[in-house]
Amino acid sequence: MALSREQIAQRVAQELQDGYYVNLGIGIPTLVANYVPEGMEVMLQSENGLLGMGQFPTEEEIDADLINAGKQTVTMAKGASIFDSAESFAMIRGGHVDLTVLGAFEVDVNGNIASYMIPGKLIKGMGGAMDLVAGADNIIVTMTHASKHGESKLLTDCTLPLTGKGCIKKVLTDLAFIEIKDGKFHLLERAPGVSVEEIQKLTAGELIVPEHVPEMTF
Amino acid sequence: MAGFDKVVSSYEEALAGLEDNMTVIAGGFGLCGIPENLIAEIKRKGTKGLTVVSNNCGVDDFGLGVLLPNRQIKKIIASYVGENAEFERQMMNGELDVELTPQGTLAEKMRAGGAGIPAFFTATGYGTPVAEGKEEREFNGRHFILEESITGDFAIVKAWKADRYGNLVFRKTARNFNPMAATAGKITVVEVEEIVEPGELDPDQIHTPGIYVNRLIQGTFEKRIEQRTTRSA
Numbered sequence: 270m271a272l273s274r275e276q277i278a279q280r281v282a283q284e285l286q287d288g289y290y291v292n293l294g295i296g297i298p299t300l301v302a303n304y305v306p307e308g309m310e311v312m313l314q315s316e317n318g319l320l321g322m323g324q325f326p327t328e329e330e331i332d333a334d335l336i337n338a339g340k341q342t343v344t345m346a347k348g349a350s351i352f353d354s355a356e357s358f359a360m361i362r363g364g365h366v367d368l369t370v371l372g373a374f375e376v377d378v379n380g381n382i383a384s385y386m387i388p389g390k391l392i393k394g395m396g397g398a399m400d401l402v403a404g405a406d407n408i409i410v411t412m413t414h415a416s417k418h419g420e421s422k423l424l425t426d427c428t429l430p431l432t433g434k435g436c437i438k439k440v441l442t443d444l445a446f447i448e449i450k451d452g453k454f455h456l457l458e459r460a461p462g463v464s465v466e467e468i469q470k471l472t473a474g475e476l477i478v479p480e481h482v483p484e485m486t487f
Numbered sequence: 488m489a490g491f492d493k494v495v496s497s498y499e500e501a502l503a504g505l506e507d508n509m510t511v512i513a514g515g516f517g518l519c520g521i522p523e524n525l526i527a528e529i530k531r532k533g534t535k536g537l538t539v540v541s542n543n544c545g546v547d548d549f550g551l552g553v554l555l556p557n558r559q560i561k562k563i564i565a566s567y568v569g570e571n572a573e574f575e576r577q578m579m580n581g582e583l584d585v586e587l588t589p590q591g592t593l594a595e596k597m598r599a600g601g602a603g604i605p606a607f608f609t610a611t612g613y614g615t616p617v618a619e620g621k622e623e624r625e626f627n628g629r630h631f632i633l634e635e636s637i638t639g640d641f642a643i644v645k646a647w648k649a650d651r652y653g654n655l656v657f658r659k660t661a662r663n664f665n666p667m668a669a670t671a672g673k674i675t676v677v678e679v680e681e682i683v684e685p686g687e688l689d690p691d692q693i694h695t696p697g698i699y700v701n702r703l704i705q706g707t708f709e710k711r712i713e714q715r716t717t718r719s720a
Contacts, residue, residue: 316590317516318660327720333519333710334647334661340517341716351659353666353694354516354542355598358591362611381614392578392587394567399617400591403610434614434630 270462271443272485277411279304280485281370281441284409285311292316292361292401294371295339297411301370312346314366316397318357321349338397361397362404369405371398373412373437375427378474380437380449382410383429395432402433414442414471421473423447423454444468446485453477458485493653493703494682498528501676501704505534505641508561512597512639513541513551514668517570518713520661521550522645522678524706529643530554538562540637542593542664547571549711558582564637566590570713589617592634594667599636601670601699606635642672645708646695649679650686653700654693662694669699678706 272280274297282304285291292314293299305311313322315337322337323344330344337343345351360366373384382402385395402408415421423440440447445468446458454476459468461484469476495501502525505511511529515521526545529537530553539560545552552571554560562584569575577583588596589611599607608631612618622633644665647658655677657665669675682705 315660317519318663325716325718328717329720331712331715331717332659333712334659336517336519336660336712336714339714340519341714342712343716345659351662353657353662354590354594354664355667358594362591362609386616392585393569394565394587395589395617396567397590399589399615400611403613404591431615 270460272460275300276487277441277443279487280446281409281411282306284368285309286367289367290314290320290365292366292369292405294398294401296372298370298372299339312348314360315343316357316361316401318352318354319345319349320352320360321346323349358397358400361400364404364406366405367407369401369408370411371401371408373410373422373432374429375422375424376410376412376437376440376449377424377427378449378452378454380435381427382432382437383427384432386430388430398432402436408437408439410437410440412440412442414444414468419471421471423472423474425474444471456482458483460485491652491685491697493697493700494651495702495704498524498704501525501678501702502528502532502641504674505529505532507534508536509534509640510538510540512637512642512668512671513539514644514663514665515550516542516660516663518545518550518711520645520657520663520665521545522643523550523708524678525643525676526551526553529559530557533557533559535559536561538564540564540593540597540639542566542590543570544568544574545571546713547573549709562586564588564593566593587617594664596634596637597664597667597671600638601667604636606633608633637671639672640674642668642675644669644675644677646677646679648681648683648688649677649703650683650688650697651703652685653677653697653703654688655679655695655700656688656692657694666695669695674701675699676702676704678704680708681705
């Protein structure tokens, strides 16, 4: 079975480490915050200028001056700090964020990512995504493996305008956990009940399959 | 106004000298920390042909979006747009020139502009449409592109508190682009929720020193929320 959005988030959360500063993109990545393992401390960075993002506020706590990068009202966690946008991107560009999780439309075997624009259809802008992919070393891209029509999103060459070049090393889809190196996709894990053949069929770029591909565990 | 006193008495006075075809840098992220009354004053004034530099462009009836129906904005430099139908319509019809700029690059362009640095190298955008036509260079085996800084004829800024000398304190994530915008305007106009006497703010707690501020006005704010998300108590 393909993973649900929640399961994708749950699997990403297994990559967290105690003391990590983490930037979570909009969509599935945001859900990762719900699966931080018990007893582990991570601090969420929101690129509009907040380190230590807390949960959503109660009605009484709502503050128009306190939002996250998705423009949602939030709270601050204990030990939070506030800063301006230049400082925020100094953290990001300077490689100080330990883990970045973000979505994409396409990735390819050379670690290129397209996530911000579909010419003629969706032209809203890159927001902070280009800075995040250029600045972070440890990035996990979360996405569905293929479109609703069965077209692979793991390609030999991205077809859409790029968000970043050669910067993606790990991709977690609803079917597989994949590493990108030496110009190839490498299958690390498969979703429970999903066969290697299924993954192979929906991966357009070259996929290296080791002899044993473990199923993800939750 | 005398000495270091930056306080003006009306929004009209605050934006005196703003003319057609000027560049205006605006603070704010989404609708958070936007200089909403200064934007409303630009609408009232009817200034046209503006180049606006701002992370976003408001929504249809609030923030910078209110300058769209009368075509007051000629060009916008922003990282994320299209939260408003009119914006999308003007962009698709080629009536509005949109220069999409990565958010961190935009912040740094303002910061550098205010700090007298004409350009800087960043890895952000290398190998993407953003790099087109820009100089590329390699440092320590990594690729970078040259981005030019930005200054404005005016900067419009929202802060929480100020003293009469224009020393500013921001509140929570309403800070965002405001401190950089404040440094990058030839004329920087700031609206705040409260103005106190010089000496009342702790110098250690001031986010933006008054040297960057030319005009200061106290306003009342709607502070509209774009995405009202809550949890049950």
